[in-house]
Amino acid sequence: MSTKRTMRGQVAIAGIGETTYYKHGQSPDAQFKLTLKAILAAAEDAGIDPREIDGIASYADDKNPPDRIAAALGMKRLRFSNMVWGGGGGGGSGAIGNAAMAIHAGVADCVVVFRGLAQGQSARFGSGAHYPRAIAGSYATTIPYGVMSPAQMFAMRTTRLMHDHGISRSTLRAVSMASYHHAQNNPRAVMHGRPLDEEGYDNARWITEPFRLFDCCLENDGAAALILVPAERAKDLRQKPVYVLGAAQGAEYRSGAGGHNNPDYATSSFKTVAPDLFAMAEVGPGDIDVVQSYENFTGGVVMSLIEHGFCTYESANEVIAFDNLVAPTGKLPLNTSGGNLAECYMHGLELNIEAVRQIRGTSPNPVPNAELAFVNSGPMVTPATNAIVGSEATL
């Protein structure tokens, strides 16, 4: 006798919460206060007493520890606490996956997934000034050569992607312009009121070739949270349930090899992860209504879209075009709240929240009749993670 091992449709996202999103260093609140505000907002959205939360999951070396959160909220008990490995933003969808796994396994009943940071308190990703004077291990083979920031860690993958597959600069530009376009309808977006046109993108300063300024994500202050509960409980709560149909995490063979020695170099790390996700969700890329794809850098989005089958290496320049990427008319609506480039760099958790909004029908750029939403978190890192969520009709 065999039992199919899946958590498809067993857990739902019942609540979402965000603080105001600030430019980096401009939050009036400490990052722990931001975190508490986002969690309380998610609980209020769901119609759940925050004291009933019994699990806490995060990622990206978040600095807001679960013991302090549980104590501050007066949680009756803590049953699950968990962090996805990895210092970048690769773990957002994985944290949701871990929360869903905990609920599906029966070890917790109400898990909050969160990310909270104020960069006055925590070091900026894009600055190397915080590195120590001496450095050992595999980073000793890169950092002393001026390869310090995430843009510098991932630029050479994009160079190689463009070289091997003829990916054009206009394809990178389309990704950036789609995010900025969507942010103009989103009053929460840090770049609301700051539209970007082709000339603005093309004339922006280089960060590191091949990335110009608008190929790179923002750095922001804020917090975001989602609350997950068993599917049957979500039906009785305040919001339309958004079901976790699949979640996956990982990377290819020796993806984490040091000093840029991952054998398959120009990859978003999703080549082995994407099939797991679609298999669990029991859908294919052609079934997805709206895509939220983490933009640390535009090149990583192109790799992610290809590796998840939304296009091929050969069709990427044609498919990843501005008109295709914008809601409500595009065939492949992408990053419909403005994403990491133009809404807020909440290390991608704002993308997971936007996926929920699309299924609820409350996005600032709604895709008509969206039933299936896809999210991939930080491409090019290890582990990379992804998720598919859907409406009740998709169960």
Added chain:
Amino acid sequence: MSDSFVLPEGLPKPVADDLDGPYWEAARRGELVAQRCTACRGWQWTAEYLCHRCHAFDLAFEPVPGEAKIFSWQRPHHPVHPVLASACPYVVVLVEFPEADGIRMVGNLVDPPEGEIPIGATVEPAYEHHEAEPEYTLVQWRLA
């Protein structure tokens, strides 16, 4: 001497750990070595305790054979560290060794050309000796 360095003094310095000491010591002598398994003879970089192919712990350091080719590159313009403010732009190359199982090393390209850097071009190591205590050597690259 520092005028001949690609990047100014003041960036984090490399220090050897219990795995990669022979690499940094060889660089001081103007030699390029990498990890090679004494059991299966496969090349491995960066250094690790275990051979990822045959799981032997007996890894040695041997001179890296064959030509070095530019596999990818970038040209940083934005100074991400205060001491880079006067050094941008500079060129970073990812160099591959086809005759050593395709291991790769990161370094700076000395006297880079303007514009596109030629992927596939052969490069040679250029040892950049930093004499201030603690002394160390960076392995830079020059178009052959």
